[in-house]
Amino acid sequence: MNAWAVVSGLIVGLAFGYALQRGRFCVNTAFRDVVFIRDGTLLRTWALAVAVQLLGLQLLMHTGLFPAEPDVPPLWPAANALGGFVFGMGMVLAGGCASGTCYRVGEGMLGSLLALLGFGLMTVVVDRGALLPVQEALRWSPSSSSGEAPTLAALLGLSGGSAGQLLLALGVGGLVLLWALWTGLRRGVRAPHQRGWPWLLTGVALGLIGLAAWVGSTATGRAYGLSITGPIRSWFLWLVTGDAGWLDWGSWALVGLIAGAFVAARLHGEAKLRVPPPGRTLQALGGGLLMGFGAQLAGGCNIGHGFTGLAVLSLGSLLTTVMIVLGAWTASALLFGAPGERLAALWERLTAQARRLAQPQAQTQAQQEEGSR
Amino acid sequence: MELTRRALLRRGIEAGLALGLLGVLGHGLYALNRPYARGLLASAAELRGLLADGDAGIRVLDARPLLQYRRGHLPGAANVWDGDLNVWTDVPRRLAPAPQLAEVLGRAGVSRERPVVVYDGGEGVWAARLLWALRYLGHPDVRLLDGGLAAWRAAGGALTTEPPRVEPTTFEPRVRPELLVEFDELRAALEAEADVDVDADDKPAPLVPVDARTPREYAEGHLPGALPLPADALLRRDGRFRPAWLLKVEAERAGVPLDPARKAVVYSNTGLRAALAYVGLSLLGLDVALYDGGLAEWKARGAPLVRVRAAPAGAGVVEEHRSTCW
Numbered sequence: 001m002n003a004w005a006v007v008s009g010l011i012v013g014l015a016f017g018y019a020l021q022r023g024r025f026c027v028n029t030a031f032r033d034v035v036f037i038r039d040g041t042l043l044r045t046w047a048l049a050v051a052v053q054l055l056g057l058q059l060l061m062h063t064g065l066f067p068a069e070p071d072v073p074p075l076w077p078a079a080n081a082l083g084g085f086v087f088g089m090g091m092v093l094a095g096g097c098a099s100g101t102c103y104r105v106g107e108g109m110l111g112s113l114l115a116l117l118g119f120g121l122m123t124v125v126v127d128r129g130a131l132l133p134v135q136e137a138l139r140w141s142p143s144s145s146s147g148e149a150p151t152l153a154a155l156l157g158l159s160g161g162s163a164g165q166l167l168l169a170l171g172v173g174g175l176v177l178l179w180a181l182w183t184g185l186r187r188g189v190r191a192p193h194q195r196g197w198p199w200l201l202t203g204v205a206l207g208l209i210g211l212a213a214w215v216g217s218t219a220t221g222r223a224y225g226l227s228i229t230g231p232i233r234s235w236f237l238w239l240v241t242g243d244a245g246w247l248d249w250g251s252w253a254l255v256g257l258i259a260g261a262f263v264a265a266r267l268h269g270e271a272k273l274r275v276p277p278p279g280r281t282l283q284a285l286g287g288g289l290l291m292g293f294g295a296q297l298a299g300g301c302n303i304g305h306g307f308t309g310l311a312v313l314s315l316g317s318l319l320t321t322v323m324i325v326l327g328a329w330t331a332s333a334l335l336f337g338a339p340g341e342r343l344a345a346l347w348e349r350l351t352a353q354a355r356r357l358a359q360p361q362a363q364t365q366a367q368q369e370e371g372s373r
Numbered sequence: 374m375e376l377t378r379r380a381l382l383r384r385g386i387e388a389g390l391a392l393g394l395l396g397v398l399g400h401g402l403y404a405l406n407r408p409y410a411r412g413l414l415a416s417a418a419e420l421r422g423l424l425a426d427g428d429a430g431i432r433v434l435d436a437r438p439l440l441q442y443r444r445g446h447l448p449g450a451a452n453v454w455d456g457d458l459n460v461w462t463d464v465p466r467r468l469a470p471a472p473q474l475a476e477v478l479g480r481a482g483v484s485r486e487r488p489v490v491v492y493d494g495g496e497g498v499w500a501a502r503l504l505w506a507l508r509y510l511g512h513p514d515v516r517l518l519d520g521g522l523a524a525w526r527a528a529g530g531a532l533t534t535e536p537p538r539v540e541p542t543t544f545e546p547r548v549r550p551e552l553l554v555e556f557d558e559l560r561a562a563l564e565a566e567a568d569v570d571v572d573a574d575d576k577p578a579p580l581v582p583v584d585a586r587t588p589r590e591y592a593e594g595h596l597p598g599a600l601p602l603p604a605d606a607l608l609r610r611d612g613r614f615r616p617a618w619l620l621k622v623e624a625e626r627a628g629v630p631l632d633p634a635r636k637a638v639v640y641s642n643t644g645l646r647a648a649l650a651y652v653g654l655s656l657l658g659l660d661v662a663l664y665d666g667g668l669a670e671w672k673a674r675g676a677p678l679v680r681v682r683a684a685p686a687g688a689g690v691v692e693e694h695r696s697t698c699w
Binding site: 002004008011012014015018060065066067068071073123127135208209211212215216218219220221224227229230233243245246248260263267268295296298299300304305308309 | 379382383386387390391393394395396397398400401402404405406616618619622623625626694696697698699
């Protein structure tokens, strides 16, 4: 590995951590807020970031400025679904998604640190330890006749590099972007209760950081963008085997992320070592272990799948992301308040949506947003 | 708003991060669009254009076996088969003496005044070996058809069975010894390097051996200090060379110094895959020579080999750093 991988990874990681901390960006909070306090601010931030990154990457690829073939995470239906669901439940227990946990470590939350350590441990346990049989049993792929990477474009029969593929990407990205801006700007660039950066700035910044990550990381031979699960695994593998070959661009970006969040918190007087009460500590550890299990099984977390993988419209990433949301809602319903009631209400809302619409996801969410007001 | 020192610091850091991101983005795009060193490859489309122009200056050479050549070749291509360029002694496939080569090339109508484009079926090794031989003999303008016959067909190029009109020429070799490394020279250089005290602030060794064989072959025994750069890693699945940025990544991964002041010495068992690595590293603008004797000669002369120590649980092969999650 060359020195540039370290430098470029650290720079992008620092910016990522800084933006995460200033934007309080955490998809656990995002998904929970939509259902439980009926606030879509963070969800819009996430959608905006995904759309900016998706549009930017696809445009770079189709203009030929980005000549690389990006890694598309494989589609493992069983592993994606179960892993995503377990990860979603785990992040509710841990009190933060993969990126949220990392930036909170930078803020000095020891509960999140414990969750992160549990996360890393489980990635190695599932990938090459006692739970390897689970991963091997669940990671099967549906056979593909064309041999193309499992993306939404391939599913629709659009071959790589074709104009149809670009149109699809522009269509999906454009819809998500329009939805986020349309529903968000009516409420202003800053939600009333938001501290730190306004959602509009956070979303655009995260999208651009994701784009810079794709370019910077690929130039060092790692044809992928931001991720957290792979890098945590790489640090644990390095610790256990002493083989520095595991460390790559992503590993340094992870170090940068935590450092960047610390810098941001420190500059704004928000960095402080905090210890949760004993019960909460155990819960964080348990949540971290579940997150590690789920993310390794699914092949990624809310960043590797739910952010970066969506930029190449990977089917595995779409499935995992949906399952993370469902897992998070299920765990939230079980954890906060009368579980049966909450789940029933949730089910009611979802089926009502499904009946009403057979339209793209973005619009569904838009109308869901309408209905919630 | 009054700018306190802390607010200034915040803005400074935020501006620094934004600049850093721009730097990564700019550098990354620059690196990803790195061009090949000029004058080594010709794309099928490029060659079609040149041949269609009736630019009779170009001599096209088919490096495949004669039987395959007769079944269909590029219009105007003459056949130069590997077997006519090399000799098999106690060591398999060594470049034949210059006069013999000059005769074979003269019969195929090759002269130093006319540019040459070489191709094979898409394997790359045969064309690369011929390209290296021609350069060694001092030909100033030899290029390789990227992707070979397969790419030519994919670009809509026609084949013919019509024998070309070839006027025999006299090829006058001007041997460039710096492109070929002999056993004694290499062994002496590697032994000298082994003697150098690691802590001493000496100049780095001028010769860097590069092993173009598979990781398994490398693990079973390679030249002292050799770096593993499998020839397979240099080509795309369709037989064309990988883009320059990816070649650079592969070279860096192997540890090849990207320093034109140091010379990479590529080798394989008999110099075929080594020729591919010769082209691949030359595409990065590096100074490359080929150790023609290869591992076959190295072993036959009883020179020392290095094995990769078997990993405790592995089968003696270095573990591949595979990503199973993102």
